[in-house]
Amino acid sequence: MDILLIGATGSMGKTVEEICSESKDFKIVAGIGLDDGKDHKYPIYSDFSNIKENCDVILDFSSHDLITDILNYAVSKKKPLVISTTGYTDKQIEEIENASKHIPILFSGNMSLGINILLKVVENLSKSLLDFDIEIIEKHHNLKKDSPSGTARMLFDSANKGRNNELIAKYGREGTSLQREIGEVGIHSVRGGTIVGEHTVMFAGKDEILEITHKAQSKKIFALGALKACKFIIDKENNLYSMKDIFDF
Secondary structure, three states: EEEEEOOOOOOHHHHHHHHHHOOOOEEEEEOOOOOOOOOOOOEOOOOHHHHOOOOOOEEOOHHHHHHHHHHHHHHHHOOOEEOOOOOOOOOHHHHHHHOOOOOOOEEEOOOOOHHHHHHHHHHHHHHHHHOEEEEEEEOOOOOOOOOOOHHHHHHHHHHHHHHOOOOEEOOOOOOOOOOOOOOEEEEEEEEEEOOOOEEEEEEOOEEEEEEEEEEEOOOHHHHHHHHHHHHOOOOOOOEEOOHHHHHOO
C-alpha cells in the first residue's frame, strides 16, 4: 500500500516511517513536512503543488492548521484519507464532514486499541453509576499544543452519551467559592517532560472511587493504529468513519 504522509518530519511522522521501513505491506512514497535536514527514502515536499507520486491513501499526522489544504488535495485526487490530528474547530470539523461526502475519511483523535475500548467502557460506566461524579485527567509531554487533548474530549463525549447528553464540561477550576454543579465534569490537563499520553476517568461516589486509566508507553501504538486505519479505509465508500468502525467490540 502506497502512502502519502502528511507531517512526515514530525515525531509521529518519523514513527510511521520507522514502522513502514520494516513492513512489507506499507510504503511511504512521498511526504509533506518541514525540511529537517535528514535523509529520507522518499521525497519531502513543503506543499501539495509539487507532488508527482501517486498513492493509495493519505495519512495525516500534521497540524489542524493544514486541514483545508489536505482536504482539497484529497478530494481533487479522489484519495481516501486518514486524519490522526487533534485540535480542530467546529468549522474545521464541518469541513471534514463535507469532504467525506466525496471521499472516504477516517477521523479519530486517538488511534490506539486501548483508548477506543476505554471509550466504550466509560460510556457503560457513566450509564451504570448515575450517582457518581465524573472527572477526567489527561497528561502529555511539554510540547503538546492543544489542551485539553482530543482524547479527553472523546472521553467526555462517551461519558455524556451514557448520561443522555446532560453533562457539562468544565475545563479546570480556579477560585474559592466554586461549588461543584450537578452534571459537571471537570477536565484537567497536565503538561510535562516526555509523557506520551495518559488518560484517567474518575467516578467518585459516596465513600468509594472507581478510576480507569490508559497509559501510552510509546508512540508506536498510534502509528500502528493509523496504519490499520489506512488498510481499513482503502476500499470503503464515501463516508466519515472512526476507529469504532474498525475494532469489533
